[in-house]
Amino acid sequence: MTLTPDRNTLLQDLSRRRLLKAVGFGAVGVAGANVLAACAGGDNASNAVAGQFTGVYDYDIDAQTRNVAVEDGALLMNSVYADLFLPAGGFYNWKTHEWDYLLMENAVWEGDDLIVSLRPGLKWSDGTDLNADDLHQNFAIRVLEAPAWSIGFPQITELEKLDDLSVRARFDNPFPGIELQVIDHRLFSKSTYGDFGERAIAMVADGVRQGDDEHNEFNAEFIAFNPTDVICSGPYKFDPAQTADARITLVRNEDGYQGTEVAFDEVVIHKGDNRQASLLIQQGEVDYSTLATSAADQQAFQSVEGLRWIEHPGYDGCGLMFNYQKKPELKDVRVRKALAHLLDSDQIGQVARGEAYTRVNYYAGLVDMQAEQVFSQEELAGFATYDLDHDKATELLEEAGWTKQDGIWHLPDGEPASFEVVGVVGWGDFELTATQVEEAWNDFGIQTTASNVPADNPWGIWAAGDFEVAVRHWGNPEIPSYWGAFQMNFLVENARTGDTPGQDFDLKVDSPSQGEVDLEALVEVAKTAPTEEEQIEAVRTMAIVFNELLPRIPVWTYKYLAPALEGVRVAKFDDDHPASQNQIYMDNHVILSLIQGDLKPVE
Template structure:
């Protein structure tokens, strides 16, 4: 196996020095300088009237206008896409209900899902938004959606039922199968009509992804790059105000909610994470979802009117093990001991500043979801893995490890040791790896932290080119609970010769559940015909995760999005009904803006 080159991490940073290194206790000179430059006066305030501002690292030349292929399309991977090309609906991650946008209703009739658009919708080019758009969109997605995804690949037939509605027939539908269909971001038939008509005919003929005839369609579709983005939302692109440094979206009165939104313009400044932080300190940005460092968070405290809108995280950062490279990790007592050596709160604070939460339940689900699935009494039975050196030593000794001259040795007498990898440029991963190195070394387990290149860590993880990797747990993209266990158990765990990944055996012996096939349970949690069966499978997997700890959750993401009040925006709602939504998938601030609840300063 070829080993990917590692970049060594600094070895001499203790926790106190790490806290200083990430900026606690000092605000940079650059921040002070840009703050001094933000006295705009009355004229600046007048120019900003009726304008909402954001920031995103776009590239008007390199990125396409093919919004049907979101990756690589202008602004389509930003939260601001909802403003010019809204989804059919927003999903409420807490109540599991819909806030319908372009879609008026979605209802089941047996195995058929009937999706109906709102009447009177128009595209920014003046054409009507109707069932033909919906039918063509659905047909294209049936062909183009990844075969492993849930929703479009399971559609067997499509039919237009009237001028605004489409019937999608499923083979053996199950609760939640409709999520991506209802949420689908609709693109215009005036732009994609030829592709749409061909896709409708192909789907009717039974052609699916990978079949003969699809390859040519796919290559043409991916390469397609129209001249403009035709919009359906309350805003549209102003061609005269698209530049390298900023893009201005103007009110689209014919679009959905075009007369109801509070702002006449939305300006998106270009900026990466660091540039965005400087723009925020200058008071130029009303709301940003880009990552900020601990030092940035502290510098923001000096900006009048700036606060944080908190968005919960549905994944976290932890440790993924390679059981093939380090077979001693197959002993659950060793994994639990290693967890007891980590101070999750300390590691999270160094890695993320205030933008993290601790881990309480170790259920494989984030605590917020665990509390939705289990009762408080059930969660009280879960084992916790807080910092406890005595318990760690007890577990290692039970596993046959011994400590000689301050160093732990395996049962065969060899010195124990691990390499922990982070990712170059992923600051929270780098800092997490460094602290794991320090904690395990301090306890007498020789540990080296290093970083792998950022261009393809997923390939490194899948190839099993690691011993211990800083890696995500949980799932921020799939609101259905099974997504967390797909991530924890199946992603980077192919167990093949070329892609062994974790090499974690998915048929396990649980102290309370007996022999369990985790791969089969993920499928049950995903596709069982009743919510009761899905929930039973979820509970079993969470209990098994807690008992066996196949990977170690260390901290949970918490997103603190900088938000400026009193300059252009009157205020941000602290008690929005969708405040528990995932920040990048169903952003409740964007929903509030679309619904007209986010208002300008008067």
Template sequence: MTPTPSNNALLNELSRRRLLKAVGFGAVGVAGASALSACSGGNGDSDGVTRFAGVFDFDLDSQTRNVHVEDGALLMNSVYRDLFLCSGAFYNWGAHEWDYLLLEGHEWDGDDLIVSLRSGLKWSDGTDLNADDMVRSYAMRVLEAPSWGTGFPQVQDLEKLDDLSVRLGFEDPFPNIELSILKHRIVSKTTYADFGEQALDLVNGGVRQGDDEHLEWNAEFIEFNPDEIVCSGPYKFDRAQMTDARITLVRNEDGYRGTEVNFDEVVVHKGDNRQSALLVQQGEVDYSTLAPSAADQQAFQGVEGFRWIEHPGYDGCGLMFNYAAKPELKDVRVRKALAYVLDGDQIGQVARGEAYGRVTHYAGLADIQAEEVFSAEELEDFETFDQDIDKATELLEEAGWTKEDGKWYLPDGDEASFEVIGVSGWGDFELTATQVEEAWNSFGIKTEARNVPEDNPWGIWAAGDFEVAVRHWGNPELPDYWGAFQMNFLAENAGTEDSPGQSFDLKVESPSQGEVDLEELVNTARRAESEEEQKEAVRVMAIVFNELLPRIPIWTYKYLAPAIEGVRVQSFDDDHPAAQNDIYEDNPIILALIQGDLTPNEG
């Protein structure tokens, strides 16, 4: 049955009410900010010390100082990590070229990658930063690297060439395999002395992740928690100024650009998404990468000196299907119908406020990338999935579904139903799940939304313990286009008994491309000998994604970072070489601070 106009009106009214409810919380934000300010200690700039202020939800007690593990280490999941533990280089996603930090450069010598450090670098404990640090850090990462990764897993052997250079031997390297290596954060040989030496011997002896020798090494390594973090960047931790409320990083004159940075200190306030928004409203934070709600975004407009800094997104939020749990989803008409029921703009605005982007091309790539791979004329041929209730009805009826008394039934007569899981504490995922629930229920498909614990949604997704999951699509971690399809097709799709994930068959029949092996295409793009070859494989995968819609993209991340000018920071420049990079991979504001392009307010 085709929905009546009142069905469409009901869908729109439900979405409108949800949006107004989300925005309506704005008044609470300003009131709460004053209370938070009372215990924040002010900005403390009257002492003549220049400070840059940020915010992150750290925990001094539970987080380790073993920074080589990164996850769970103090501030290592924040953008501030570059300030005290610099990466070797960052890749300019816009210009497709390298900008070196700790590294002086790199070159290929046949199948060998030669990586060289800058001279004269020192650690915050006064020791020299040299090739011994580099080769041991690389060895530890090779030993820890899962076989499915790119870069370190393909390293065959390691050799220190001189005090500043290391050779990494590969077998049959491919373009951009060096990305993770050049970006790697080198750690102190003093801190990791025994672990680094052992790892180097193990790697050169052929040991890799999962081998008995690695498991023995790792059992001790994951328990390792040094007393302090030895720093390579322009800042270091001041233990006298570390409290549960804030961490102060002070100038590390021996570190990389320690004498060139323009701020004496960097203060990182403790705060989750909500608390960080209150600190911005109170003017106590210069820049934040934590996600503000739609209500907080509205409240920011009244803050003196406030501005948005927009960072591009290369991934988004959508729906991942479990084809084993719900075999009816194997019919592409059903998947497309479910997409046509949803209003992506409305869902994105409720979930993220203005910090979302609409999906235009449904190519499995962020639109910014799809427009690099395809011409405008070619993209006109891609099917779009803007809300169209009539189209959704037509597709389901073609698939043999029927609608009686406002409820949809499968071809076998069973009532259609889905459970959609979000993630507790991930506000945008929670709101996306509840809006999908509303939309599909209003359309006549019984749907229930629930949230899984935030401590391990990845395990739940991989195990296939879901019917429909709010999940990412695209990929912000790799500038190479193929990374998006590794995410879309291969992530949570191992197909094993313990990790069935999506249970999506990677050998598909495309209306335009014929029989396609998607896993093979991902590997073809990954190991392509040229950018042209890579793009051709990516083009095929994007076309297949659009034709078969194996998961539904709903909205794209648009990162709107709140910033305040004229208090501690004079101004923020939008024109940085990393401006097109992912906000959490190579943050342009933090890099500008390191490179001396961010200056204190003279007023």
């Protein structure tokens, strides 16, 4: 897709304050020249090395470890490039809900047992065989280390190595989708983790699980472990001589999976945060980036020859989360709906994200793409919409007992209505969403102030309920199963305890069409029911209830626009890849195309 000036003319209609904020997050000025020179990393990459693919990511060569088994804090492990040197067992297709196996040959259910088999002939970059010993050790470590609340590894009760390539994992009450994290697991080598792996196998066989004394001792050692090298299984491996502060070069790993099939000899990853990445893209140094771009960046990129946009769908969005304890007037569904009708979601999305957003059509708690998979178009036509409508907002507030005096809305008890809406410092799209909500509600006569919570731990603030209205995500970008959206919408930051009340939203609700519904129980049914039909029926009920009761307001949906450069190092990006509906950070189809050898260099 291309960005057109016509869409961006909307920015001209904004207030001066909002426009300056929108531009300020991405405009490139004179001060950027020094940053650009610093992050170019030495040789100018525009003098393209034959067979070189370039990306960008904000890594820290000194602070980040080489303990790739503990992904958070490990070098490049939270980037999309991790698949190039440590592929997972399989690549999930978020649209078809099917697997494209990578290191695994297949995964087959036999009753309560999942039989997982590796491809034959795989090797690690240190020359050792990648076999069932790696698989067995990996699975045992994950049984101990995976969070107890997660789905997959914690439900494994037995592990057995069957032959040189296969492992049997027995599950406690398996259900459709329980295997997702197991197949999607990124394998690490027994050469590095063999001692931990053998200990984990013995502990799991003895019934030790997360939180037991034996595990606590194991975990302390495992987290502190910091090997000197990353042993790789994918088509690329680290080149120690080209691993530096400014850029990291991954070179072809011929013995690795797809090592002789990938079309690029090396992958260069420049160091850069969002702003530095934008500067590198404008200079033509980066072939593909998944880092966030502002509205102003998107405009600036139009002058880069060969620059195009690859659109990745969003499985979550930005909206408003309410604190029902601090603002009990929000318990009236008419008030929530009225507040939604005061927001121009297209304008808010455009200012906050430029072209990188989509509007919300169905208000189902699922992103629209998922709603269309679960419901027919005829059914979705019956869903309520909450577009900008001041007359409807007035009608709803008056029905709720609110009155307007001297241009200010008052609660039924006569007190002036007021809200504080909080974004997050440095999260530009959240900050801009908060300020626009402030303007919209103030313009209607509801006293509103916008502020921002610190970026170091907004999750703790949300969980503690230290807010009145928070700009917060809805939907779920990490769980491809439909129930993930409702886990986020209903359960995350909603513990309803003294220390962590969060939203304090009562999950036992009365729906106009569904009657009395226990939403927490329905999330569990949607997650663990023994058939897909039962899971989907629970999802459908929750989506209908969400649309009727609007427990939080979806404002806009993420659309990820990844800048990509054609004609310098990459010949062409695939316009119609089978996995193009994948989540950008979890199962990126561009990276899959590179691994498959379908992405080609300029000849």
